[in-house]
Amino acid sequence: MHVMHTLRADLNLVPALAVILEERHISRAAARLGLSQPATSRALQRLRALLGDPLLIRERDGYRLTARAQVLREQLDLVLPALEALVAPDDFDPSTSTMPIHLAGTDFVVQSYGPAICAALMRDSPASSVRFHSWRYDSMAEQMHRGSVELGLFGVYAPSDLSMADVVTEQFVCVVDADHPSTGPALTLAEYCECRHLVIDVTDGLQPDVDLPLHGRGYRRSAAVTVPYHSAVPPILAGTDLVATIPGSLARTWPGDHRVRVLDAPAEIRRLTYRMVWHPAYDNDRRHRWLRSTVRAAVLTAAATPG
Template sequence: MHEVDLRQVDLNLLVTLHALLEERSVTRAAGRLGMSQPAVSRALARLRTLFADALLVDGRNGYILTVRAEEIRPTLRSMLAGISDMLETRPFEPAAATGLVRLLMADLEAAALAPRLLSHLAAEAPALDLDIQPPGTSLFEALQSDAVDAIVGVIGEAPAGIRRRGLYEDGFVTLMRAGHPAAEGKLTLGRYLELGHIVVSITGVGPAPVDVALAGMGRRRRVNVCVPNFLAAVEIAGRSDLIMTLPSSLALTAAGMGRFVTVPPPVDLGRVTMSLAWHARHQDEPRHVWLRRTVVAAAKGVTVTAPDRTTDDAEPPNG
């Protein structure tokens, strides 16, 4: 079978050929294409050379198609329709969408963000369901394999092909049970280091921000318990005198459970950025563009500033 080198073919001629075969008239084809009649006549001459066939020949009432042109016509129509369909930008319609929104995030991050995100989904895409998956040791593999649509969390260096944008900046607070002996008065560095600590290490890799800051001061704390998720840490903190230091938005979510006090840590930990990460292959996909905008909108409602001291024994505003 002879293989045609398409690089040597002006594929625009096929659009002209389609108009000629449909209209069976140079004049009408020119009007349909918005071209001059001489330009279409020159294109027809090139097409006859390309196909080694007259394609259109004189008949009693104008042009008629040759046998070769009749053979080409259905294939050409189908091919051009397929190309047009391929190039068409299909808008995403949230109201008609079904399936899953798959996000990877830690449990307290989900507790802070998911209720707001579900509210947006209920209003805009009521048939979409939310599937939240826990982080593993290889966060970005989930994006690369399309196991999830996006990641929400504190994201450091990312490999090539991963896009991200900040959702909000967050500071740190120290969380302890209500009635904890250290809950009264200012939490000093000395007292902080005397206490036992809980660390949440989702990936199990690298030191916590507190330990990095303390090492810079030549100090260290005792980490009594290291757990892979915040829910376990919160339960331990609620039933012991161990304390934990974590981003304020997550601490306030835990404080909302009604058993905790938050205080400023005696170490300057700076701020972290909660981010949204996704794979570049979905950068321009309409569904994914909508999803990212929706997550960003939901994140705007997340509280990121904790008061100097918060307890859940306080009477709510307006009774």
């Protein structure tokens, strides 16, 4: 009862506890919380006294969680998003907000849409820092549930317990080395499936918006090379017979700097829908509605601007 009374009296301790347990590092936790290192250290001391547990134990290579802290972290992953939405102020003014903004996306998202997103967010909320987290589909749901990422941008479907909205439709194209033996401006589905492919690992070694439609038609492509980054494609294609399937807005910026050719992808896999995903606890939160609206408008602006 004493613990609950204290946490009710100072709800700032709850997100502080979650971030400290996740980062296991005072300076990184302070940066995410928007606090000074001394203030974050004081919060940790209060939590240690309140919970009767050291929470973090120093080791040679950093800190590890105590057994009690591990249990607390699992519990906080479930309740923190709903709690943050519950105690958030009903009104929100981005121009005065100092809350950090945490986004996630592939390197394509950051390169193609990141400049417009950052410009819009820094214009409307100049005191808020913006952080793009590395995209990992296998941990995306966990990031959302524990509140370390507020909004994700990607081209695959989200788990059913998260909210999602389509933002923009890209068109896939195929990119090959300038001396690739293909001669036409496009690849048919049969030709495409006979090629050796350079695959971007978006989810479990696949590009879902490419591979799932293929599988649905009874086709599979041969992945000769798989990489985690779109930016790695041009140098790996050089001098090979590989085919990479890439969003057209990105691929069309490459021929001036790389010896590649851009071909139309088969019609069966040409469409790529980019989506926003977030925790449903933020569906009606005013700050998050502003964030979604601003990011959506920035992405649409970037997509409409020739590369």
